[in-house]
Amino acid sequence: MTIAEMVPECKFVCDIGTDHAYLPIYLLENNICQKAVVVEVKEGPLKAAYNNISKKNLQDCVEAILGDGIKALEKSLYLKEGKDDYTIIIAGMGGNLIIKILSEGLDFAKEAKTIILQPMSKLEVVYEWLAKHGFDIIDESLVKDGNKFYNVLAVKWSGIEKPCKPIDLYVGKKLVEKRDPLLGEYINWKISVLNKIIIGLKKSIDCNGQKINEKEDTLNKLISIKNEMVDILKLLSK
Ligand SMILES: C[S@@+](CC[C@H](N)C(=O)[O-])C[C@H]1O[C@@H](n2cnc3c(N)ncnc32)[C@H](O)[C@@H]1O
Structure with missing residues (x-):
């Protein structure tokens, strides 16, 4: 639902790694997009996606493509007719895979109205890649499910x-x-994770003479990030 709420009204939604296609189905049923292109690298999930789409009688407004990442959109007939108004979604994948998919499909990524990303890991790698490659973060939201943040x-x-x-x-x-x-x-959780790393690093500096300078640099960097997080917490409580 959080992803769906971030999708702007658009002509086409391109769901890369759609699996069950629940998201594009929701977006079509709620008129957030007019048509959807669903891409899957594996045949099984693509078939499951198509079955779910057919059950909802949405097959006339969905193009299903078996292919790898954003670059598979080259095969899309929908995008040939209206390349100006599409949103790309890449959700439920690791950060490294997400930036690989973005890098390999850069032309389509650059022209998208919006790209919605939901990395399952390596968030810092995604942030860094986006900043380096000229992608602005226009919105971000947190979701908590059980003990995990997304x-x-x-x-x-x-x-x-x-x-x-x-x-x-x-x-x-x-x-x-x-x-x-x-x-x-979220920040309190991040601080608790950093604290564990900091304690581990301190111990390893104490008992291992090797690479001390390098480890101390990392330690100091982590302590300063932790302090900045504490400052943000203070700002939030004002
Ligand atoms: C964990 S599922 C996420 C499904 C859905 N996007 C979601 O967030 O609920 C990841 C899906 O991405 C597909 N996938 C992984 N790499 C891909 C790629 N390079 N191109 C297209 N699909 C890919 C997998 O086959 C799998 O079905």
């Missing part, structure tokens, strides 16, 4: 490379700017 990002290409401070790779700037309701809880 980040959903809406991004758009501007072509302007942004400097990225270490703290920006730990806590999304947009989350702070809009004071996401889960931000306090």
Whole structure:
């Protein structure tokens, strides 16, 4: 639902790695998009997606493509007719796979109205890649399910490379700017994770003479990021 809420009204939604196609089905049924292109690298999930789409009688407004990532959109007949108004979604995949898919499909990514990303891991790698490649984060939201947090990002290409401070790779700037309701809880969790790493690093510096300088640099960097997180918490409580 959080992803769906971030999708702007558009002509086409391109769901990369659609699996069951629940998301494009929801977007079509709620008139958020007019048509959907669903891409899957595996035949089984693509068949399951198509079955779900047919059950809802939506097959006339869905193009199903067996292919790899955004670059598979080259096969889309829908996008040939209206390349100007499409949103790309890449959800439920690891951060490294997401940036591989973006890098390999850069032309389509640059022209998208919006790209919605929901990385399952390596968020910092995604933030850094986006900043380096001129993609602006226009919105970000947190979701909590059980004990786990998920980040959903809406991004758009501007072509302007942004400097990225270490703290920006730990806590999304947009989350702070809009004071996401889960931000306090999220930062406290991040601090507890950092504390464990800091304690481990301190111990290893104490008992291992090798690479001390390198480890101390990392330790100092992590302590300063932690302090910046504490400052954000203070700001939130004002
Ligand atoms: C965990 S599922 C996520 C499904 C859905 N996007 C969601 O968020 O609920 C990941 C799906 O991405 C597909 N996938 C992985 N790499 C892909 C790629 N390079 N191109 C297209 N699909 C891919 C997998 O086959 C799998 O069905």
